[in-house]
Amino acid sequence: MPKKIENRQKQWEARTLKPALDAFPERKAEFSTGSWLPVNRVEVPESLSEDAYVEKLGFPGEYPFTRGVQPTMYRGRLWTMRQYAGFGTAEESNARYQYLLEQGQTGLSVAFDLPTQIGYDSDDSHSIGEVGKVGVAIDTLSDMEILFDGIPLDKVSTSMTINAPAAVLLAFYIAVGEKQGVARERLRGTIQNDILKEYIARGTYIFPPQPSLRLITHIFEYCAREVPLWNTISISGYHIREAGSTAAQEVAFTLADGIAYVKAALDAGMDVDLFAGRLSFFFNAHNDLLEEVAKFRAARRIWAKIMRDRFGARNAKSMMLRFHTQTGGSTLTAQQPDNNIVRVTLQTLAAVFGGTQSLHTNSRDEALGLPTEEAVRVALRTQQIVAHESGVTHTVDPLAGSYYVEALTDRIEEKVMEYLVKIEELGGMVEAIEKGFVQKEIQDSAYRYQREIEKRERILVGVNQYKVDAEPPREILKVNPKLREVQMKKLAGVRAQRSQTEVENALDALEKGARNPGVNLMPLILDAARAYGSLGEICGVLRRVFGEYRETVVL
Amino acid sequence: MNRIDSIRAGELRAVARALTCVENDSGSREALIDELFPLGGRALVWGVTGAPGSGKSTLVDRLITRLRGRGSRVGVIAVDPSSPFSGGAILGDRLRMQSHAEDEGVFIRSMASRGYLGGVSGATGDAVRVLDAAGFDYIIIETIGVGQTEIEVMGLSDLVLLILVPGMGDEIQALKAGVMEIGDLFVINKSDKDEARKIRAEVDYVLDMKYAENPQDKNPVAMTAAALDQGVDDLLEAIDAYTEKLRSSGRLEKRRRDRLSAEIHRILAEKIESQVRGWLRVDERTQQWVDAILDGVHPPYRFIQKQLDSFFREAKVR
Amino acid sequence: MAKTIRILVAKPGLDGHDRGAKYIARALKDAGYEVIYTGIRQSIQAIVKTAIQEDVDFIGLSLLSGAHNELFPGVVDALKKEGAEDIIVFGGGVIPEDDIPGLKTRGVEAVFTPGTPIQDVIDFIEAQRPRIESR
Numbered sequence A: 001m002p003k004k005i006e007n008r009q010k011q012w013e014a015r016t017l018k019p020a021l022d023a024f025p026e027r028k029a030e031f032s033t034g035s036w037l038p039v040n041r042v043e044v045p046e047s048l049s050e051d052a053y054v055e056k057l058g059f060p061g062e063y064p065f066t067r068g069v070q071p072t073m074y075r076g077r078l079w080t081m082r083q084y085a086g087f088g089t090a091e092e093s094n095a096r097y098q099y100l101l102e103q104g105q106t107g108l109s110v111a112f113d114l115p116t117q118i119g120y121d122s123d124d125s126h127s128i129g130e131v132g133k134v135g136v137a138i139d140t141l142s143d144m145e146i147l148f149d150g151i152p153l154d155k156v157s158t159s160m161t162i163n164a165p166a167a168v169l170l171a172f173y174i175a176v177g178e179k180q181g182v183a184r185e186r187l188r189g190t191i192q193n194d195i196l197k198e199y200i201a202r203g204t205y206i207f208p209p210q211p212s213l214r215l216i217t218h219i220f221e222y223c224a225r226e227v228p229l230w231n232t233i234s235i236s237g238y239h240i241r242e243a244g245s246t247a248a249q250e251v252a253f254t255l256a257d258g259i260a261y262v263k264a265a266l267d268a269g270m271d272v273d274l275f276a277g278r279l280s281f282f283f284n285a286h287n288d289l290l291e292e293v294a295k296f297r298a299a300r301r302i303w304a305k306i307m308r309d310r311f312g313a314r315n316a317k318s319m320m321l322r323f324h325t326q327t328g329g330s331t332l333t334a335q336q337p338d339n340n341i342v343r344v345t346l347q348t349l350a351a352v353f354g355g356t357q358s359l360h361t362n363s364r365d366e367a368l369g370l371p372t373e374e375a376v377r378v379a380l381r382t383q384q385i386v387a388h389e390s391g392v393t394h395t396v397d398p399l400a401g402s403y404y405v406e407a408l409t410d411r412i413e414e415k416v417m418e419y420l421v422k423i424e425e426l427g428g429m430v431e432a433i434e435k436g437f438v439q440k441e442i443q444d445s446a447y448r449y450q451r452e453i454e455k456r457e458r459i460l461v462g463v464n465q466y467k468v469d470a471e472p473p474r475e476i477l478k479v480n481p482k483l484r485e486v487q488m489k490k491l492a493g494v495r496a497q498r499s500q501t502e503v504e505n506a507l508d509a510l511e512k513g514a515r516n517p518g519v520n521l522m523p524l525i526l527d528a529a530r531a532y533g534s535l536g537e538i539c540g541v542l543r544r545v546f547g548e549y550r551e552t553v554v555l
Numbered sequence B: 001m002n003r004i005d006s007i008r009a010g011e012l013r014a015v016a017r018a019l020t021c022v023e024n025d026s027g028s029r030e031a032l033i034d035e036l037f038p039l040g041g042r043a044l045v046w047g048v049t050g051a052p053g054s055g056k057s058t059l060v061d062r063l064i065t066r067l068r069g070r071g072s073r074v075g076v077i078a079v080d081p082s083s084p085f086s087g088g089a090i091l092g093d094r095l096r097m098q099s100h101a102e103d104e105g106v107f108i109r110s111m112a113s114r115g116y117l118g119g120v121s122g123a124t125g126d127a128v129r130v131l132d133a134a135g136f137d138y139i140i141i142e143t144i145g146v147g148q149t150e151i152e153v154m155g156l157s158d159l160v161l162l163i164l165v166p167g168m169g170d171e172i173q174a175l176k177a178g179v180m181e182i183g184d185l186f187v188i189n190k191s192d193k194d195e196a197r198k199i200r201a202e203v204d205y206v207l208d209m210k211y212a213e214n215p216q217d218k219n220p221v222a223m224t225a226a227a228l229d230q231g232v233d234d235l236l237e238a239i240d241a242y243t244e245k246l247r248s249s250g251r252l253e254k255r256r257r258d259r260l261s262a263e264i265h266r267i268l269a270e271k272i273e274s275q276v277r278g279w280l281r282v283d284e285r286t287q288q289w290v291d292a293i294l295d296g297v298h299p300p301y302r303f304i305q306k307q308l309d310s311f312f313r314e315a316k317v318r
Numbered sequence C: 001m002a003k004t005i006r007i008l009v010a011k012p013g014l015d016g017h018d019r020g021a022k023y024i025a026r027a028l029k030d031a032g033y034e035v036i037y038t039g040i041r042q043s044i045q046a047i048v049k050t051a052i053q054e055d056v057d058f059i060g061l062s063l064l065s066g067a068h069n070e071l072f073p074g075v076v077d078a079l080k081k082e083g084a085e086d087i088i089v090f091g092g093g094v095i096p097e098d099d100i101p102g103l104k105t106r107g108v109e110a111v112f113t114p115g116t117p118i119q120d121v122i123d124f125i126e127a128q129r130p131r132i133e134s135r
Helices: A003-023 A050-056 A090-102 A141-147 A166-180 A195-202 A209-226 A238-242 A247-267 A272-278 A289-310 A339-353 A373-388 A403-425 A429-434 A437-454 A483-497 A500-515 A522-530 A535-546 B003-008 B012-023 B029-039 B056-069 B093-100 B120-133 B148-154 B171-176 B196-210 B232-248 B251-294 B300-317 C019-030 C044-053 C068-081 C097-105 C118-127 C129-133
Strands: A108-110 A157-160 A188-191 A233-236 A279-285 A323-327 A358-360 B044-050 B074-080 B089-091 B106-112 B138-144 B159-164 B185-188 B221-223 C006-010 C034-037 C058-063 C088-093 C110-112
Touching: A090 A108, A090 A141, A090 A373, A141 A166, A141 A483, A157 A166, A166 A188, A166 A209, A166 A522, A166 A535, A188 A233, A195 A209, A195 A233, A195 A238, A195 A247, A195 A429, A195 A437, A209 A233, A209 A247, A209 A272, A209 A429, A209 A522, A209 A535, A233 A238, A233 A247, A238 A247, A238 A279, A247 A272, A247 A279, A247 A289, A247 A403, A247 A429, A247 A437, A272 A279, A279 A289, A279 A339, A289 A323, A289 A339, A289 A403, A323 A339, A339 A358, A339 A373, A403 A429, A403 A437, A429 A437, A437 C019, A437 C118, A500 A522, A500 A535, A522 A535, B003 B012, B003 B029, B003 B120, B012 B029, B012 B106, B012 B120, B012 C044, B029 B120, B044 B056, B044 B148, B056 B074, B056 B093, B056 B138, B056 B159, B056 B232, B074 B089, B074 B093, B074 B120, B089 B106, B089 C019, B093 B106, B093 C044, B106 B120, B106 C044, B120 B138, B120 B148, B120 B251, B138 B148, B159 B232, B185 B196, B185 B232, B196 B221, B221 B232, B232 B251, B251 B300, C006 C019, C006 C044, C019 C034, C019 C058, C019 C088, C019 C118, C044 C058, C044 C068, C058 C068, C068 C088, C068 C097, C097 C110, C110 C118, C118 C129
Parallel strands: A108 A157, A157 A188, A233 A279, A279 A323, A323 A358, B044 B138, B044 B159, B074 B106, B074 B138, B089 C034, B159 B185, B185 B221, C006 C034, C006 C058, C058 C088, C088 C110
Antiparallel strands: none
């Protein structure tokens, strides 16, 4: 700290602060962020030399990208407003997409139901009760054709939250493009394709880590060649945070996952600059506004360093951490749900101050069930108000230089680096997950957080303070309970019409390919998709060859 | 059907209730075991132990699959520690064996170590008797780690698998600490990891030293990667061969007799101690004795001997 | 001495959101209960067989996917079929207020929605203790 400021601070502490504290003690002995980072009473400028500025912050669009990945950020183009949606049948979801596009949404984000995410057809016994519940049910290419009916794939970018069977859903999407006459070079979008966080936090895994990483690498290779505009992975901290991690853990474990994917691709012989530019990230936004902003900035800076210094990337694009944000589902309360609109507004601001590339805002009723159309509209309007009315988009990285935000950015970076070192010591991320280390760290944070709420050391408005006795009933969206039967009938129809020999040949070829580590499975999966082989059939073949993962639980 | 017949028929609920009776040491436990005892003695009892994270449960899961393939019925007792603070416990070992949850030929029971009088081994021993009487061909006792309690529990088995894994950083410590004394078969799990060979070499070295005179008695060592389902067939083969050796050499029989003998000692000691405690509680005698000894009127040992004599007199009267 | 109460915390269905289930498991352990935890994606049959083998007093089901109307009563019915209807079933998760009466009629004895203090769950368990100990 510069001497002059230091002297002045001492003076201030004695002359002004002390009498104030004596007369009015502070509310708490110690203050900390939502993720328990210590917070000083006032931050003062450290001696930020010119060199340090250039090294730590730089300018937007340039290394280390602390201030953003584009030189003009939202002055050039606003973030993509992308509401995650999908439920019931492909027809119902298609109607919701059409509605959202009419309302000014600029990208689609597809939510699949759990059977689809775990590679089961709707008629599988595992699917009982789950068909169409948390997203749309997709069994075959036929469902996918309906899902995008009337939506030209060369006009939208589509994000698909799909992981273990990502290759299959991507194949369905490419095949729909073919039917619409859209070449795959022109398809734009993202598949989540992030299996490691499924083992850690989200649970929709199918295969063990090694074959899963192989599939992911195949997608990298295939898309680099054939679907160049496609984001081949969205490395996700969102679910890690939802599982109860701190902000720093969210970044640490997400970047550690990213490192594992980069290593897998390099081990498969790919050039880092060939795929690294298509990696994208996905983070959560919670209520502690400034900590969240610092988190996003720290994540960008760390990733840039890793890519340049550790993996030798030369292309600036390979060093840029581009990310999607979703506001924090776990921060929403079932109690007094309108309060959630305010929470989502804070989180939207965090994402925008943090320089997000796209954003999903949660609907106020999501702690109650699936969002209604009206609630989704309010959520979208929240983004639009921040974008067009708040003025925060006029300048790039508006909170840079805030003593507090910069100090927090550094603190988060430190915590993240500690974790990354620890994970390397454990033998890398896959090992750390298999040993349960990552899960245990998250659980401990989740437990601490919940304990604080129980003991009212942490106030959740409407939950453990400011409660109301009777809450009015809420309208919530109901999914047709007969949906599974509808979907099963459709699937039976497709099975009756397709050429059985064609499907069997394609599945046989896939099985042979899967047994040969040298074969890229994408083209084989695409063949099976075109023949109307079902998701469950395709994943069934891979299950036979690869086996299934079983979770590590350390409680 | 009465309770004993239901257990003998392997009826799930009856077996589960009997295990609870043993665990809770409820009034009817001794009568239950007395009735079940003649029905048992057929099962082979395996102890499986190793540090947390060594993949024990996964290995047990794979072994169950193999044993089921041969048509054998398998009982598992998975022992986890109770919290010393709350007395509660999280029992999660069976998580890795849940693929057998719906199989009628597999019975898995999680037990918390609780604060059993005489240690957890008493309850576990009787739990084994229940499963044995219920007709399970194999009973696998799984414990975490290698503390004193675990060594006691392992003493209940016909043979013990000690699981070692690379990358835990405690390999050499484990060997030094003499943990290997309790193992009959050594299983080096996660054999797909690079350092597995290093542990193998260390284990071989220790065994070579120990059995320099009589190498034919060296313990078998198996390499497995349970998560990848590798090496499990070989392990099972080694277990079978080892069991055969135990049996034909009469060591199995001797072990079982020694075990029962140890158990008789333990139970007698427990019962006597419990009587002494009951007796001591009467009139709060000990407080007076402390005063007497502190006053210097009585030499302590002579004084205690006198009390002991009166204990036996009173016990005889009762 | 009071009986040690044993509780199976189980996640039926396919959703992997186990934060709540794990929290409950740990909090109930800290409250002195023995908790059996079997991980995500458990079939109804697996839950019921596990509950019987472990001779638990309670099954706590956690589900966030919305399949509770099918799966929670499914567990209750399967328990009945096995003659184990004395095992008390409760549930938690994102469960709309409207669904709770239906679940209760079908044998789910308590439903805890997000934001429920753990003490409420403990109170519920302790209120059943006489029933369990008189068995």
